[in-house]
Amino acid sequence: MRITNEVYLIGGGANVCFGLSDDPDCHIYLIDTGAGLAIVDAGLGEGDSINRITANILAEGLDLADLKWLLLTHYHMDHVGGAAKLRDRFNLEVWSPAEAAEVIRTGDEGPPSLTIAKASGLYPMDFSFDACPVDVELRDGDRLRLGDLELEVIDTPGHCHGHQSFLLHGRDRRYLFAGDAIFAGGKVVWQNIWDNSVQDTVATINKLSSVEFDALCPGHAAVIVEGGRRHVEIAQRKVESLGLPQSLV
Numbered sequence: 112m113r114i115t116n117e118v119y120l121i122g123g124g125a126n127v128c129f130g131l132s133d134d135p136d137c138h139i140y141l142i143d144t145g146a147g148l149a150i151v152d153a154g155l156g157e158g159d160s161i162n163r164i165t166a167n168i169l170a171e172g173l174d175l176a177d178l179k180w181l182l183l184t185h186y187h188m189d190h191v192g193g194a195a196k197l198r199d200r201f202n203l204e205v206w207s208p209a210e211a212a213e214v215i216r217t218g219d220e221g222p223p224s225l226t227i228a229k230a231s232g233l234y235p236m237d238f239s240f241d242a243c244p245v246d247v248e249l250r251d252g253d254r255l256r257l258g259d260l261e262l263e264v265i266d267t268p269g270h271c272h273g274h275q276s277f278l279l280h281g282r283d284r285r286y287l288f289a290g291d292a293i294f295a296g297g298k299v300v301w302q303n304i305w306d307n308s309v310q311d312t313v314a315t316i317n318k319l320s321s322v323e324f325d326a327l328c329p330g331h332a333a334v335i336v337e338g339g340r341r342h343v344e345i346a347q348r349k350v351e352s353l354g355l356p357q358s359l360v
């Protein structure tokens with residue numbers, strides 16, 4: 112599904128995404144950099160997801176041979192569970208937050224709270240996390256060339272440990288790929304897991320409120336093409352009044 116002339120949605124389950132691939136995949140974005148294609152987040156990668164993602168890319172008239180990168184925002188399974196499969200299928204270079212790299216490389220199911228996430232019904236009980244090599248470890252403030260475009264890395268913890276967002280300087284607008292840091296309507300995700308932090312979430316909202324961008328591309332729910340900053344401002348007003356943003360789920 113084409114969002115702009117350079118960003119597409121190629122996957123996402125039907126729960127709080129657009130039903131482009133199997134549940135419980137997050138939004139899986141594709142960036143056409145002009146010199147190669149980048150995928151942002153991988154989904155859970157179960158069921159028929161990888162085939163559906165492949166079909167969605169082909170349906171846009173894009174060439175699978177141009178796929179070069181897989182960027183990961185954080186280590187939750189609906190974002191990284193399918194990383195190894197996508198990497199293997201398309202021979203991708205994997206970029207991940209430095210603080211999440213060891214978990215992703217080793218398939219460590221502890222820090223991402225996989226056992227309790229499965230018990231809660233979020234993921235199938237027989238799901239296991241496939242370790243995925245990480246080629247590039249990203250740190251706050253990094254500015255990297257992504258084909259013909261530039262990408263800035265922003266640490267945005269609070270949703271979980273080591274979470275990052277990516278500010279893409281596109282040809283006609285700036286995009287914030289926010290993972291699960293902030294959603295349309297100024298919402299966040301409050302979860303009963305060890306690394307979900309109120310104080311880190313508030314610091315992230317304050318940090319993002321000074322970032323200039325147009326499109327808000329979060330990990331779930333609505334995608335905002337213009338005026339994305341307004342949604343961060345909603346959250347910021349909430350925390351300024353000593354309240355907390357609403358939870359997406």
Ligand SMILES: [Zn+2]
Nearest residue numbers: 185187270291
């Ligand atoms: Zn998450």
